[in-house]
Amino acid sequence: MRTFGCQMNKHDSERIAGLLEAHGYARAETPEDADVVVFNTCCVRERADERLRGQVASLASAKRERGLVIAVGGCIAQRDGERLLRQLPHVDVVFGTHNVARLPELLAAAEESGGARVETVSSTTDFTSDLPSDRERPWHSWVPIAVGCDNFCTYCVVPYVRGRERSRPLEDVVAEVERLAADGVVEVTLLGQNVNSYGRDLYGKPRFAEVLRRVAGTGVERVRFTTSHPKDLSDETIEVMAATPHACRYLHLPVQSGSDRVLEAMHRRYTQEAYLALVDRLYAAMPDLALSTDVIVGFPGETDEDFEQTMRVVEAARYDQAFTFIYSPREGTPASRMTGRVPRSVAQARFDRLVAAVQASALAKNREYVGRTERILVEGPSKRDPRVLVGRTGSNKVVHAPVPEGTSAGNLAGVLLDVAVEEAQTWFLLGRIVP
Numbered sequence: 001m002r003t004f005g006c007q008m009n010k011h012d013s014e015r016i017a018g019l020l021e022a023h024g025y026a027r028a029e030t031p032e033d034a035d036v037v038v039f040n041t042c043c044v045r046e047r048a049d050e051r052l053r054g055q056v057a058s059l060a061s062a063k064r065e066r067g068l069v070i071a072v073g074g075c076i077a078q079r080d081g082e083r084l085l086r087q088l089p090h091v092d093v094v095f096g097t098h099n100v101a102r103l104p105e106l107l108a109a110a111e112e113s114g115g116a117r118v119e120t121v122s123s124t125t126d127f128t129s130d131l132p133s134d135r136e137r138p139w140h141s142w143v144p145i146a147v148g149c150d151n152f153c154t155y156c157v158v159p160y161v162r163g164r165e166r167s168r169p170l171e172d173v174v175a176e177v178e179r180l181a182a183d184g185v186v187e188v189t190l191l192g193q194n195v196n197s198y199g200r201d202l203y204g205k206p207r208f209a210e211v212l213r214r215v216a217g218t219g220v221e222r223v224r225f226t227t228s229h230p231k232d233l234s235d236e237t238i239e240v241m242a243a244t245p246h247a248c249r250y251l252h253l254p255v256q257s258g259s260d261r262v263l264e265a266m267h268r269r270y271t272q273e274a275y276l277a278l279v280d281r282l283y284a285a286m287p288d289l290a291l292s293t294d295v296i297v298g299f300p301g302e303t304d305e306d307f308e309q310t311m312r313v314v315e316a317a318r319y320d321q322a323f324t325f326i327y328s329p330r331e332g333t334p335a336s337r338m339t340g341r342v343p344r345s346v347a348q349a350r351f352d353r354l355v356a357a358v359q360a361s362a363l364a365k366n367r368e369y370v371g372r373t374e375r376i377l378v379e380g381p382s383k384r385d386p387r388v389l390v391g392r393t394g395s396n397k398v399v400h401a402p403v404p405e406g407t408s409a410g411n412l413a414g415v416l417l418d419v420a421v422e423e424a425q426t427w428f429l430l431g432r433i434v435p
């Protein structure tokens, strides 16, 4: 399995792996050992789009020599369908974002006939969570509560490749989390392109705040969720978050731009003032909240003054982390037809200033942790040093700490421990396990 892109793709990949295992496949240790390679793709930006082509090309000789089967799923597959076979003739199976459950049959048919198979339907009511799963981290599970998106931000391809928003019935979500908790899962991440608009398409219109309250009530230790569209984050959700210790003190709240003019052209449907007022309410309810965001620079027509407004938000919001992107035109989206292309060098200069501001903000936030005791969920040993364990706080801070005497970091994976934080770096904290 090779996975590109967002958490939804990571989740789908765990389902694909689980489904294939249920059909008698086993995970190959190395690409050289594999009989089948499945790519789960992303096309949200051009860079992600390009990666697939090189990787498929590099498998050409394995295909010739030992009949390797190549399957491509995810957002590129959904977008390109049959076209993909003409561009990448080595591919055997193309399956869309709504066809995950059909993969075993498509693979079997392709292997039997030696001919390529393509299946991309435009929508389905099925959730992949009904499929088995092979969790990458046994103690963590992704739980989709809604798929697709109705927002049509003008730069974004997601609504075209993931379809309209469909919510999963509340009782299904709760039942799955109960099963997961019984199975030893400590942390769940509720997924949706916009979790805050959950339920509008369901009978009785259950709200996201109810999902959060019910999921937190299952007894699962940690509940995360992503993504929150600022226009739909309700005060009720903030209240529920603040009231339950199971809800992690971390929120991803993509701002995209600080300029009202650009926000309007992006069709984001909030202003800088409304966004910052929301951030104030969040910090007032949860002073220890960690906040992250997504920012796009170089959107068509973005001026220096527009960008200064983005910098202003980054200062004011005190972000712990930001995912920063240079605008990438996506075919078929309204923004790709807008005038006022920002020269690459200008976009790059803005990007560099933005990254520096985000780093300063992240370090300032991390310094507030020094001297505090924080509970971490251990993920395992550090890649560089097996005597150091890596874990995460509820606020999503990576923490490094020496492995306590007589234990191994591998055995502690999935365990909650208290850490005294001693030092702050930009992207992680250093500490010591409190016995």
Ligand code: SAH
Residues within 6 Å of the ligand: 044, 045, 155, 156, 157, 158, 192, 193, 194, 227, 229, 254, 256, 294, 295, 296, 325, 326, 327, 328, 329, 330
């Ligand atoms: N539903 C989520 C995730 C969308 S894709 C949300 O609304 O936040 C993740 C991020 O990729 C977006 O938040 C945006 O910052 C970025 N992105 C999407 N399309 C882009 C494009 N055409 N160019 C650059 N960045 C883009």
Ligand code: SF4
Residues within 6 Å of the ligand: 149, 150, 151, 152, 153, 156, 157, 158, 159, 193, 194, 229
């Ligand atoms: Fe894309 Fe906007 Fe939907 Fe997020 S909310 S997936 S950015 S259209």
